[in-house]
Amino acid sequence: MIKLIVGLGNPGRQYEKTRHNAGFLFLDYLAGSTLWSNESKFHGLVASCHIGGNKVILLKPQTFMNRSGLSVGAIARYYKVDIGEVLVAHDELDLVAGVVKLKKGGGHAGHNGLRDIIANLGGKEFYRLRFGIGRPSPGKKVADFVLSNSSKQEVCDMDDAYGRVDSVMSLLVKGDVAAAMNDLNKK
Numbered sequence: 001m002i003k004l005i006v007g008l009g010n011p012g013r014q015y016e017k018t019r020h021n022a023g024f025l026f027l028d029y030l031a032g033s034t035l036w037s038n039e040s041k042f043h044g045l046v047a048s049c050h051i052g053g054n055k056v057i058l059l060k061p062q063t064f065m066n067r068s069g070l071s072v073g074a075i076a077r078y079y080k081v082d083i084g085e086v087l088v089a090h091d092e093l094d095l096v097a098g099v100v101k102l103k104k105g106g107g108h109a110g111h112n113g114l115r116d117i118i119a120n121l122g123g124k125e126f127y128r129l130r131f132g133i134g135r136p137s138p139g140k141k142v143a144d145f146v147l148s149n150s151s152k153q154e155v156c157d158m159d160d161a162y163g164r165v166d167s168v169m170s171l172l173v174k175g176d177v178a179a180a181m182n183d184l185n186k187k
Helices: 019-031 065-078 112-121 142-146 152-166 169-174 177-185
Strands: 004-007 037-039 044-051 054-061 086-092 100-104 127-132
Touching (some): 004 019, 019 086, 019 142, 044 065, 044 169, 054 065, 065 086, 065 112, 100 177, 127 152, 169 177
Parallel strands (some): 086 127
Antiparallel strands (some): 037 044, 100 127
16 A cells, blocks of 8 residues: 655756656646645655545655655654555656656665665665656766756656556555556556
C-alpha cells in the first residue's frame, strides 16, 4: 500500500517546466485542483487526496533536488510511513521521453535526489516512477539538459505518460503493485 507519493523537482519559476521537474509536474497532474500547503516542518509543499478510496499524502520537496531526502525523511518519520509505502516520481535519463517505468528498490544511478532520499530513509526499498526524459545530444552537459525546458513534443509525451500512470494509481495505492507494474511496464 502506498501512503506517500513524492514528486522530485526544483522549486522556483525558472525550473517549473524543466525536464528535471518531471516529478513535480506529475504530482500537479495527479493532484488536479487539490490545494497545496507550504509545510516548513517538512521542507515542502504538501497535499492529500484520495485515490481508490485510500488517503494519500503528496509531497513536493522545496529543498532543491540534491537535498530532497531532508523533506522526504521528515514527513515519513512524522506520519510513520514505512519505506515500502513510499513512491517517488522522478526524471530518468535512461528512458526516452514519454516512457514510464515502475520499480521497487535499486540504486540511485547518479540521480542526486534519489541518492539523498536513500541516505535519509536509510534504505532504497521504496517504489519509483521513472519518467523518461532521454539523454542530451553528444557534447551537451547533462546538467544543462535536465535544467532546460522540454520541447512541445516532449511535453505531449509526458502528459500521455502521466495519464497512463493515473490509470493504474488506484491499483498501486491499494497495494496491488504487481498488477500496476505489469500494466504500466508493458506499454
